[in-house]
Amino acid sequence: MPKVEIIVDKEKCYLCGSCVAVCPKEAIIIENDEWNFFFDKCISCKFCVLACPVGALNAEEVEQ
């Protein structure tokens, strides 16, 4: 599975926390009303992309 970076479209994101709940690795954290992604923790499962109710997340493949 290619490694991905999860990108948020801030204009779509409601900070609802669904992506945080389904992330097995705590690679997404919402704090201080900001959505944050931690590349090193991410295992590229894309659960977050599937779960987002509005489609605010995209997985972009990165060259290793």
Place this chain on the structure above:
Amino acid sequence: MKLKYDVVIVGSGIAGPIVARNVAKEGFKVLMIDKKAEIGTPKRCGEGISIGAFKKYDIPYDKRFINREIYGAAIYSPSGYKLEVKHNHVAGVILERKIFDKMLAYYAAKAGADIMAKTEAIGLIREDGKIKGIKARHEGNSLEIYADVIVAADGIESRVARWAGINSFLPPHELDSAYEYEMIIENIPDPDLIHLYFGNEIAPRGYVWVFPKDEDRANVGVGIAGDNPRTAKYYLDKWIKENNIKGVKILEVNVGGVPVGGFLRELVKDNVVVVGDAARQVNPIHGGGMAEAMEAGTIASRYITKALEDENLELLKGYTEEWWSKDGARLMRVLKIRKISEKLSDDELDAAVQALSGADAESLISGDYKKVFKALIKNPKVLLKPKLLKLLTEAI
């Protein structure tokens, strides 16, 4: 700044204030924090709750947070077969959660709890390998809140449980991805009922709901399986378009996730107690979690009080046992029913809705399936559907 309490509660939604109120009432020092600047806002909820919850959990029936009294429900199958349950008494209400959550916090405050809005938990305080409290931030200032017991009532996105080492990761299939408009809708079929629309094309694994707050204003939303490649928003907009919904004016957009399965096995770890959505304590068929959060909060507060009185934190574990033997066992039965219903084709859903009575539907939603399934497998509509028949037979 350093603070010291008997109990610190993270999250002032539904579960948090119940615990805060009940434990403060017993004379313990309680602090409840929430990251929201305005407790209750934004709402992420259809706001429906059954009438029994007020008495059961000792919540005043205050008109300030009751939008509309509801007398029952109408369930629609994919082809439009309708199953209606209408009582001659109020069965439930559509709340105004912005006010309800704030009032629950107010009741907790009146019972003696301290409350701090706009205060976000950002980590645990650990000393000598033990959890001693919560690190939090308020308007850029750091707070160290020391407490004997820490309550994670921080909802779907809960981080507190994970910090304590409880794995509260929710597989996407056990999440309902939800999208809702509070909107003007001129053609509500009957504004005294809630309306639920099922179907694999309408809402895969979930349903579309219309919860009236007025004759022409409702929470209209959809929940779908969290592993569905399409978004909840897609399904709601499609439903509104295809169903000729009249007068659409959008007053609010509410987005959220609902845990519909994957209840936490471990509800207590050391001195950390997990309640509500954070513990995934939600009805997996209809996605309602307010009453469940109140129930869990009520049980948890009893054990917290006991543990503090006896100065024995081991007693907290009684909450895990009691919850699992009561509400947990019930919700596992509900989950079993949902695991059957999510396998049904639209055709089979049509047959099931035609075969069910209103009383049957109420039994199923509360987790009582044996009698209903036994009657269903003799129903001619069901006998014509071999897969449905097999699933039901296997379950009894």
